[in-house]
Amino acid sequence: MINIKKRIHFKIAILLMALVSFSCGISKKNASSEKTTYKYLALGDSYTIGESVCGDCNYPKQLADSLNNTLKEKTSVKIIAKTGWTTTDLLGAIAAENPSKDYDLVTLLIGVNNQYQGKTFSLYEEEFPKLLDMAIGFAKGKKENVIVLSIPDYAFTPFGQKSGKAEKITSELKNYNAFAEMISKEKGVRFENITPITQKGLENPTLVAPDGLHPSEVAYKKFVDQLFPFAKIILK
Numbered sequence: 001m002i003n004i005k006k007r008i009h010f011k012i013a014i015l016l017m018a019l020v021s022f023s024c025g026i027s028k029k030n031a032s033s034e035k036t037t038y039k040y041l042a043l044g045d046s047y048t049i050g051e052s053v054c055g056d057c058n059y060p061k062q063l064a065d066s067l068n069n070t071l072k073e074k075t076s077v078k079i080i081a082k083t084g085w086t087t088t089d090l091l092g093a094i095a096a097e098n099p100s101k102d103y104d105l106v107t108l109l110i111g112v113n114n115q116y117q118g119k120t121f122s123l124y125e126e127e128f129p130k131l132l133d134m135a136i137g138f139a140k141g142k143k144e145n146v147i148v149l150s151i152p153d154y155a156f157t158p159f160g161q162k163s164g165k166a167e168k169i170t171s172e173l174k175n176y177n178a179f180a181e182m183i184s185k186e187k188g189v190r191f192e193n194i195t196p197i198t199q200k201g202l203e204n205p206t207l208v209a210p211d212g213l214h215p216s217e218v219a220y221k222k223f224v225d226q227l228f229p230f231a232k233i234i235l236k
Contacts, residue, residue: 039105045083156198
């Protein structure tokens with residue numbers, strides 16, 4: 001009787017050991033199959049959060065989705081942006097939020113509200129380089145992991161046309177973008193000119209959001225089509 005009990009206990013012990021071993025094997029397999037997650041930080045204003053379009057329709061979210069559909073590794077996106085923000089506002093928000101400096105990709109699009117609110121151009125000349133330096137810092141100090149986007153031209157929207165200042169808007173934004181491109185090149189950062197896409201807003205109304213001012217989901221998709229090849233290279 002005792003021998004039978006010992007055999008039963010022995011078999012139970014063997015079974016438990018097998019279950020533990022199997023469980024550990026699954027855990028190791030799951031751990032090995034976990035995907036690396038890339039971190040993407042998007043800095044900007046209403047053009048970055050996607051004013052008047054759905055929460056997943058802005059260009060940062062669309063870009064992350066495109067990367068996730070192509071790369072094995074997953075990309076998470078964090079957005080620091082708000083409608084109406086100038087360079088000064090973005091600097092303040094960054095100081096308050098204090099982002100980490102371990103992002104694999106950082107994009108920067110800022111300046112339209114400096115122009116719209118009639119801020120002095122010298123303010124942009126002073127603050128944009130600071131923001132770009134910060135963007136590089138957030139990208140682990142790698143300038144090649146940062147992309148600057150040009151400012152969309154809202155003169156080619158119903159809102160811009162009604163303002164009676166369409167030519168002035170285009171002229172001033174041209175100066176802003178020229179400066180941003182110059183500083184980007186000086187710092188070795190890629191500058192992507194997406195402005196021409198938005199300058200087709202009058203001939204192609206689908207590029208303009210329902211509010212008659214901001215880019216639409218369709219326009220942001222075109223931004224992403226232009227950014228994607230470079231973002232993919234950065235993350236690979």
